[in-house]
Amino acid sequence: MKKIAVLCFGSFLLCFTCVPDPIEDNKRALVNVEVVNGTLSGLENISVKFNTGEVVIVQNQDENIFLQDEFILASQLTNSNGISSFVSLAPKGDFRDSYVVINPKEFDENNVDPNSNLETVAYLIEDETLDISLPQTILREKTGLTVRFINNSSTADFIRFVITYSGDTNLVSFPSGAAMGEVVIEDSIVGEEIFLERTFSTVIGSNATLEYQIFQNNEVTQEDIITIAVTEINQLYEFEY
Amino acid sequence: MNLNIRIALLVICLAIFSAQGQEDKAQDSIGTRSNMVLYFDFGVVIAPQAIGDNFIAKGYNLKSGFDFGTSIKTKYFTVHGNILIHGGKVTDNDIVGNFNSTSFSRYSFGLGYSFKVNDKISVDPSVNYGYVLLSSRKAGTRRFKDDGNFFSVDLQVNYQLTKTFSLYAGVTGFTDNLKVKTPTAIQDFYDSSGAIYPALGIRFNTLKRKRIAGEPGDGIFTRRDGL
Numbered sequence: 001m002k003k004i005a006v007l008c009f010g011s012f013l014l015c016f017t018c019v020p021d022p023i024e025d026n027k028r029a030l031v032n033v034e035v036v037n038g039t040l041s042g043l044e045n046i047s048v049k050f051n052t053g054e055v056v057i058v059q060n061q062d063e064n065i066f067l068q069d070e071f072i073l074a075s076q077l078t079n080s081n082g083i084s085s086f087v088s089l090a091p092k093g094d095f096r097d098s099y100v101v102i103n104p105k106e107f108d109e110n111n112v113d114p115n116s117n118l119e120t121v122a123y124l125i126e127d128e129t130l131d132i133s134l135p136q137t138i139l140r141e142k143t144g145l146t147v148r149f150i151n152n153s154s155t156a157d158f159i160r161f162v163i164t165y166s167g168d169t170n171l172v173s174f175p176s177g178a179a180m181g182e183v184v185i186e187d188s189i190v191g192e193e194i195f196l197e198r199t200f201s202t203v204i205g206s207n208a209t210l211e212y213q214i215f216q217n218n219e220v221t222q223e224d225i226i227t228i229a230v231t232e233i234n235q236l237y238e239f240e241y
Numbered sequence: 242m243n244l245n246i247r248i249a250l251l252v253i254c255l256a257i258f259s260a261q262g263q264e265d266k267a268q269d270s271i272g273t274r275s276n277m278v279l280y281f282d283f284g285v286v287i288a289p290q291a292i293g294d295n296f297i298a299k300g301y302n303l304k305s306g307f308d309f310g311t312s313i314k315t316k317y318f319t320v321h322g323n324i325l326i327h328g329g330k331v332t333d334n335d336i337v338g339n340f341n342s343t344s345f346s347r348y349s350f351g352l353g354y355s356f357k358v359n360d361k362i363s364v365d366p367s368v369n370y371g372y373v374l375l376s377s378r379k380a381g382t383r384r385f386k387d388d389g390n391f392f393s394v395d396l397q398v399n400y401q402l403t404k405t406f407s408l409y410a411g412v413t414g415f416t417d418n419l420k421v422k423t424p425t426a427i428q429d430f431y432d433s434s435g436a437i438y439p440a441l442g443i444r445f446n447t448l449k450r451k452r453i454a455g456e457p458g459d460g461i462f463t464r465r466d467g468l
Contacts, residue, residue, distance in 0.1 A: 023385040086335040131424035
């Protein structure tokens, strides 16, 4: 009987400690967001979520930022002026990251379909402020950028390149404003290959940079940094060397 | 356990033990009867209403609940201890938070006076101080709380049914001072609230007067009994 009691008590403790405890007692945060498009008109019905979880930044061609173990503290849609203002439960300061996600990629808890044509912007809240009044946020249109490498050189042994671009999920620190959503992809092409393409998911209005070095006999014979202005849907940039 | 609850429970216990001690002492010394009475109240709170411009009034639909109390009536005043529990459904998540319901608990003690209108009816006003706990849980998490202190003013009318039981109807007005922290711009909306709680219930009298030679029957001690 004593063993059963100890077992039950142990199970209870185990279950209790397994339950997440992300919410701070006696606290509320105020979240104010204004979402506009490229012409600064308010964007309606954009989902805004205040989450606690873990922000993971990766350098991946398909997905540059992961928001893991999300726990939604509050969510709301923007009104016709693109404004969302709500009071939220407050996350425990030392628990995990807290962040506001505008236009999350997945369905929100109200089953609101995300606007798949627009980028996702996440503000990582740096301190334990309860007043989260974010700056006006421009949601840019998503697009694909294809960089095509064409080898017309008979002398190049290989080309090493670094492409830096703004992903379609962008992370910004609040209140400092530092952007952390840039993706850096490094790759190289051996001389025998004459054709290679890389396609990235980025946003219109951003700039991508192509930094390259062409090698011959293990020496750099040519290098440069090229800025590519992303201005259209499914943009193609051809680089010949 | 919160310090306020501990203090409230300590005061209630001390009051009860003190009353029983006084009861024994009075009976021993006089050999007849005490001028103290111990009551227990079991009631329901019906359709409590939050009032004012605050997040409870604007964002909750308060539900009915239960009211448990004890009172010690002395010759000059009454001492009260009370526990009140009810629920509240969140009606506006944008001002309360993203969860569905809250359990409200109030623990209080206070002082009052009993006015006897006639043999059957008495009116008991009192003032109380206590601890209020709003316990909530969002799906998939542990419970979290908002809490604070409150003052309340209570008016209770009792109708004597038998020597042991009476019915009561009462109304209590609460002024809450909550610890909730928010940005300054909205602090006033969250750190104070008010509410009115109507209640109905049964009062149980545990002390019966001692039979005295030449006096028929048992009954509840009152000031009218001659002490």
